[in-house]
Amino acid sequence: MEPDKCCESGCIPCERDSDGQEPLDLCNYIGGEFVCPMGDEWMNVLEPATGHRFARVPLSGEADVGDAVRAARMAQPAWGALSHSERADWLDRIADALEARYEEIATLESRDTGKPISLARDVDAQRSVSNFRFFAGMLREHEQEVFEMSSATNYVVNKPVGVGALITPWNLPLYLLSWKVAPAIGMGNTVVCKPSELTPMTADLLMRVIDEVDLPAGVVNLVHGDGVGAGAPLVAHSDVDLVSFTGGTATGEKVAASAAPVFKKLSLELGGKNASIVFADCDMDATVAGVVRAGFLNQGQVCLCGSRILVEESIYDGFRDRFVDAVEAMRVGDPSDEATDLGALISRQHLEKVQGYVELAKEEGGSLLSGGVPCMPAEFEHGNWMAPTVIEGLSPNSRCSTEEIFGPVVTLHPFSSEEEAVAIANNTRYGLAGSVWTGNLEKGKRVSEAIDTGMVWVNTWLHRDLRVPFGGVKDSGVGREGGKWSLGFFSEAMNVCVKHD
Ligand code: TXE
Numbered sequence: 154m155e156p157d158k159c160c161e162s163g164c165i166p167c168e169r170d171s172d173g174q175e176p177l178d179l180c181n182y183i184g185g186e187f188v189c190p191m192g193d194e195w196m197n198v199l200e201p202a203t204g205h206r207f208a209r210v211p212l213s214g215e216a217d218v219g220d221a222v223r224a225a226r227m228a229q230p231a232w233g234a235l236s237h238s239e240r241a242d243w244l245d246r247i248a249d250a251l252e253a254r255y256e257e258i259a260t261l262e263s264r265d266t267g268k269p270i271s272l273a274r275d276v277d278a279q280r281s282v283s284n285f286r287f288f289a290g291m292l293r294e295h296e297q298e299v300f301e302m303s304s305a306t307n308y309v310v311n312k313p314v315g316v317g318a319l320i321t322p323w324n325l326p327l328y329l330l331s332w333k334v335a336p337a338i339g340m341g342n343t344v345v346c347k348p349s350e351l352t353p354m355t356a357d358l359l360m361r362v363i364d365e366v367d368l369p370a371g372v373v374n375l376v377h378g379d380g381v382g383a384g385a386p387l388v389a390h391s392d393v394d395l396v397s398f399t400g401g402t403a404t405g406e407k408v409a410a411s412a413a414p415v416f417k418k419l420s421l422e423l424g425g426k427n428a429s430i431v432f433a434d435c436d437m438d439a440t441v442a443g444v445v446r447a448g449f450l451n452q453g454q455v456c457l458c459g460s461r462i463l464v465e466e467s468i469y470d471g472f473r474d475r476f477v478d479a480v481e482a483m484r485v486g487d488p489s490d491e492a493t494d495l496g497a498l499i500s501r502q503h504l505e506k507v508q509g510y511v512e513l514a515k516e517e518g519g520s521l522l523s524g525g526v527p528c529m530p531a532e533f534e535h536g537n538w539m540a541p542t543v544i545e546g547l548s549p550n551s552r553c554s555t556e557e558i559f560g561p562v563v564t565l566h567p568f569s570s571e572e573e574a575v576a577i578a579n580n581t582r583y584g585l586a587g588s589v590w591t592g593n594l595e596k597g598k599r600v601s602e603a604i605d606t607g608m609v610w611v612n613t614w615l616h617r618d619l620r621v622p623f624g625g626v627k628d629s630g631v632g633r634e635g636g637k638w639s640l641g642f643f644s645e646a647m648n649v650c651v652k653h654d
Contacts, residue, residue, distance in 0.1 A: 177208050177209060178195070178208070178209045178211075179208060179209065179210050179211065179353055179354075179357050179377055180211070180357075181211065181213055181217055181221065181374075181375060181376050181377055182357075182360035182363070182364070182373070182374060182375040183217070183220050183221045183224050183374050183375075183376070184220070184221075184224035184227075184228075184370050184371045184374065185224075185364070185368075185369075185370025185371060186370075187360070187364070188220075189211065190211035190212070190213040190214070190217050190377070190378075191213075191214065191216045191217055192211075192212070192213070192214050192216075192217075194211070194212035194214075194382075195209040195210065195211055195212060196209065196210050196211075196212050196350055196379070197209055198210050198265070198350075198351070198352075198353060198354070199500070200264055200265070200267070200536075201266065201267030201496070201497040201498060201499055201500065201536060201537050202264075202267050202487065202488050202496060202497040202533055202536045202537075203532060203533055203535060203536050204501075204535030204536055204537075205535070207264060207265065207354070208353070208354060210350055210353045210377045210378075211377045211378065212350070212377075212378045212379055212382050212383070213376045213377055213378035213382065213383045214378070214382050214383065214386070215382075215386040217376050217378070217383070218345070218376050218383055218386045218387045218390060219386075219390070221345040221374040221375070221376045221387075222316060222345055222374075222387070222390050222392050222393060223392075224370070224371040224374050225316040225317075225343035225344060225345050225371055225372075225374050226315075226316055226343070226392055227371055228343045228369060228370060228371025228372050229313065229315060229316060229341075229342065229343040229371075231369065232313075232338070232341060232342075232343055232369060232371075232372050233312075233313040233341035233342070233343075234341075235341070237292040237293065237295055237339075238292065238293055240292060240338065240339050240340075240341065241288075241289040241290075241292040241293045241339065242289075243338070243366075243368060244285045244286070244288055244289035244292070244335055244338070244339055245285070245286065245289045246366040246368075247285050247335075247359075247362060247363060247366055247368070248282050248283075248285035248286045248289065250362040250365055250366050251281055251282045251285065251331075251359070251362055252282045254358065254362065255274070255278045255282065256274070256278075257358065258273075258277065258278040258281060258327060258355055258358060259273040259274035259277065259278040260273070260489075261354040261355050261358060262277045262278070262326060262327060262352075262354070262355050263488045263489060263496070264354070264488070264489075265326065265352045265353075265354040265355065266323060266324070266326065266352050266451075266496075266499060267452070267488055267496040267497030267498065267499060267536070267537065268451050268452070268488060268496045269488050269490075269493040269494065269495070269496050270488060270489050270490070270491060270493070271491055271493070272450070272451060273488075276325075276328065276451075277325060277326070277327060277328045277355075278327075280325075280328045280331070280332075281327040281328055281330075281331040281355070281359075283619070284328070284331040284332050284335045284619070285331060285335045287335070287619045288335040288336045288339045288639070288640075289335075289339070291336075291339075291620075291636065291637070291640060292339045292340075292640075295311075295640065297309060297310070304652060304653055305650050305651060305652045305653055306650075306651050306653070307648050307649065307650045307651075308648070308649050308651075309646050309647065309648055309649075310646075310647045310648075310649060311340065311640065311641075311644035311645070311646055311647075312341070312644060312645045312647055313340055313341030313342045313643075313644060313645075314340075314342055314394045314395045314418055314643060314644060314645055315342060315343075315394035315395070316342065316343055316344070316345065316392055316393050316394050316395075317333075317337045317342045317343070317344040317345070317393070317394065317395045317396070317397060317643065318344070318345055318347065318387045318388055318390070318393045318395070318396045318397070318398075319333040319334060319337060319344050319345070319346045319347070319397050320346075320347045320384055320387070320388070320396070320397070320398045320399070320400065320408070321333065321346070321347070321348050321349060321356075321399055321400075322349050322399055322400045322401075323349035323351040323352040323499050324451060324454045324455060324456075324499070325451070325455070326348060326349065326352040326353075326354075326355050326356060327355035327356065327358070327359060329399050330346060330348060330355075330356055330359060331359070332634070332639075333346075333397045333399075333634075334346065334359070334373060336634070336639035336640055336642075336643045337397070337643045338372055338373060339640070339643070340640055340643040340644040341644070342394075342395070342643055342644075343371060343372050343373070343374075344372070344373055344374065345374045345375070345376060345387060345393070346373065346374070346375040346376070347375075347376055347377075347378065347383050347384050347387050348375070348377070349400075350377065350378060350379045350380075351499055351500060352499070353377050356375055356377075357375075359373075359375075360373070360375050380404060384404075384408075385407070385411065388408050388411045388412055388417075389411045389412075391415070393417065394417060394418065395417055395418035395419070395420075395642075395643070396408060396412045396417050396418070396419050396420070397420045397634070397642070397643075398419075398420070398421050398422070399421075399422040399423075399456075400423065401423065401424055402423040402424045402557070402583075402628050402629070405421045405423040405630065408421065409421060409631070418642065419631060419632065420624070420630075420631065420632035420633075420634055420642050421630040421631045421632065422456070422623070422624055422625065422629075422630045422634070423456070423583075423585075423625065423628060423629050423630045424456055424557040424559070424583055424585070424628070424629060425456045425457060425458070425557065425583050425584075425585030425586055425606075425625065425629050426460060426461060426555060426556065426557050426581040426582075426583040426585075427447075427457060427458060427459045427460065427461070427583075427585055427586045427587050427588075427606070428459065428461045428462075428463050428574075428577065428578035428587045428588075428604070429443075429444045429447050429448070429459035429461070429462045429463070429587070429588045429590065429614070430463045430568075430574045430578060430587065430588070430589045430590065430600060431444060431462065431463065431464045431465060431468070431472060431590045432465050432574075432589070432590060432591035432592075432593070432596065433465040433467045433468045434591055434592040434593055434596075435590040435591050435592060435612075436590075436592065436612070437468075437471075437472070437475065439612070440472075440590040440612075441472070441475050441476055441479050442479065443588070443590065443612070443613065443614055444459060444462055444476065444588075444590065444614075445476065445479045445480060445483070446614060446615075447459035447588055447614040447615070448460060448462065448480075448541075448561075448563040449480070449483065449494075449495060449541050449561050449563075450615065452495050452496060452497070452498055452539075452560060452561045453541075453558070453559065453560045453561040453562060453563070454498070454499065454559055454560065455615075456559075456585055456586075456629075457585065457586040457608075457614075457615055458559075459563070459586075459587070459588055459614065460557075460558060460562065460563050460564065461549075461554060461563070461564055461566065461577070461578075461581075462476070462563055462564070462565050462566070463566050463567075463568050463574050463577055463578065464565060464566070464567055464568070465567070465568060465569075465574075466567045466568065466569045469565075469567040473522070473545065473565055476543065476565070477522045477523050477543055480523055480541045480543055481523050481541075483495055483541055485527040485538065485539075485540055485541070486527075486529070487530075487533065495541060495561060497533075497536045497537045497538055498537040498538075498539055498560060498561075499537065500537060501537055503537070503559070503560070504537040504538075504539060504560075506558075506560075507539060507558055507559070507560030507561070507562060508539065510552075510553055510556075510558045510560070510562060511524065511542055511544070511562060513552060513553055514544045514547060514551075514553040514562075514564070517547055517548070517551040517552065517553055518546055518547060518548070518551070519544040519545065519546050519547040519551070519553065519564065520544065520545055520546045521542065521543070521544055522543040522544065522545055522565075523540065523541065523542065523543045524539075524540050524541065524542030524543065524544075524562075525540050525542075526538060526539065526540065527539070527540045539560065539561055540561070541561040542561055542562040542563070543563055543564075543565065544562065544563070544564045544565070545564070545565040545566075547564050547566070549566050549577045549580055550580065554566065554580075555580060555581045555582070557583065571596070571599070571600055571603075574600065575600060575603045575604060578604050579604060579605045581627075582627055582628040583625070583627060583628055583629045584605045584606045584607065584625050584626035584627035584628070584629045585606055585607055585608070585625035585626075585629035585630070586606050586607065586608045586609065586610075586625070587601070587604050587606050587608075587609045587610075588609065588610040588611070588612075588613070588614045589601050589604075589609060589610070589611050589612075590611075590612055591611070591612070594611065597611035597612065598611065605626055605627065606625060606626060606629070607622070607623070607624045607625040607626055607629065607630075607633070608621075608622075608623065619635060619636060620635070620636035620637070621635055621636060622634075622635050622636070622638045623635035623638070624638075
């Protein structure tokens with residue numbers, strides 16, 4: 154059913170925006186139909202760059218969640234009975250249909266999140282398509298594991314887990330949703346998605362694509378809403394078998410507390426406070442560019458961002474000056490402008506949180522080397538703007554140096570030895586990612602392996618191969634997704650042992 158049909162059932166009319174293309178009032182997608190929520194609570198979706206209303210998202214409740222889980226449960230047996238290659242064909246159809254809307258994805262994502270259009274195109278749109286294609290390829294290549302004994306043969310059957318709850322945040326909306334949906338349905342599960350209420354537009358687009366390609370009804374369902382009203386009942390639902398969650402660590406704790414007592418399969422990808430470690434023997438030009446990108450991509454709102462920059466003492470002053478020059482050369486501005494490097498922060502509340510950390514940094518003894526409020530044209534005066542901010546002079550134990558800020562704020566710290574660099578890098582409750590910059594690859598590998606995180610890059614950052622494990626240690630999460638780890642998480646490995654005649 155097309156989104157506007159739900160208006161005919163007498164519920165709130167689906168307004169359309171000025172270009173007549175996008176529904177302003179979003180609907181849930183349940184059992185292959187776009188449906189209005191049962192209640193009548195809505196939330197305005199604001200454009201971060203202007204503060205203007207962009208759409209309205211339903212604040213669905215327990216009853217909507219119940220319908221979606223029921224639809225997913227009903228669809229699961231038939232979907233789970235398809236072969237890997239049949240499901241791979243469905244993923245490819247979704248990828249093709251998404252690719253046809255590449256520019257639409259980029260535009261919606263940029264408008265909805267405030268990120269620069271170039272980033273939305275090259276990262277968000279590109280990865281959303283390639284996630285479906287990649288997992289289609291993996292499913293086709295997937296071979297049953299066999300373990301021979303002299304007296305018997307073991308073989309492993311990867312069965313679907315059942316109904317999955319997929320909960321995603323606002324920083325990389327479709328990128329992260331597609332990263333979960335593709336392997337989840339690829340392994341024969343059916344799913345209920347709960348995207349961030351702040352950035353629902355591309356999740357809605359994905360549902361329209363899924364509807365357009367005629368994916369069997371109930372395989373992918375979506376319930377819009379906030380964490381308390383829709384996310385929590387979804388995680389707690391007795392008919393949900395697995396939960397894949399990406400978001401803040403505090404929310405992850407609640408999700409784990411709800412899912413663990415009933416033994417739901419659980420994957421948590423949470424926050425980070427990642428270190429970029431710069432050694433004196435690095436290639437200075439490439440390192441400055443790489444560390445700036447690691448610090449400020451997506452306005453610093455990526456869990457992998459390197460927000461603590463540890464610099465070997467002997468080059469500290471020279472690196473700092475070049476780094477600050479490069480940061481100040483970045484253009485903060487209109488997200489729809491191709492030349493923009495940094496757009497707006499996701500929300501007023503988040504901006505205030507990030508600015509609060511800058512104030513705290515001053516109280517903790519830090520000095521601001523750059524930052525402030527950028528001067529924006531009148532049309533952006535109600536947007537959530539902040540210049541990229543560089544702070545030095547903080548103790549590595551300070552709150553600003555150890556807590557996740559999740560904005561365009563980095564702190565610089567000198568170190569005098571490898572051991573000290575590793576100790577500072579590990580001096581946080583988080584353990585997601587990191588990067589090491591050096592001309593000595595042996596040292597790069599040695600230091601990488603000493604850092605307590607799930608992933609480290611040497612002389613690069615966010616250099617992603619979709620086959621590798623992705624996830625964190627300590628308070629950055631539980632479990633791994635990516636490549637065969639995703640296929641493993643979204644399935645139950647069953648061993649069958651057949652005694653030889
Ligand atoms: O995320 P939340 P928020 C970090 C970052 C940020 C902080 C809070 O530090 O400042 O988290 O951000 C849903 N049960 N990251 O509050 O609340 C919610 O509706 C089930 C890091 O925006 O974690 C949304 O769909 N679901 C992160 C999703 O959880 C619940 C990216 C994430 O929202 C729920 C974003 C509940 N009780 C923020 N409460 C990363 N790892 O990349 C909320 N939700």
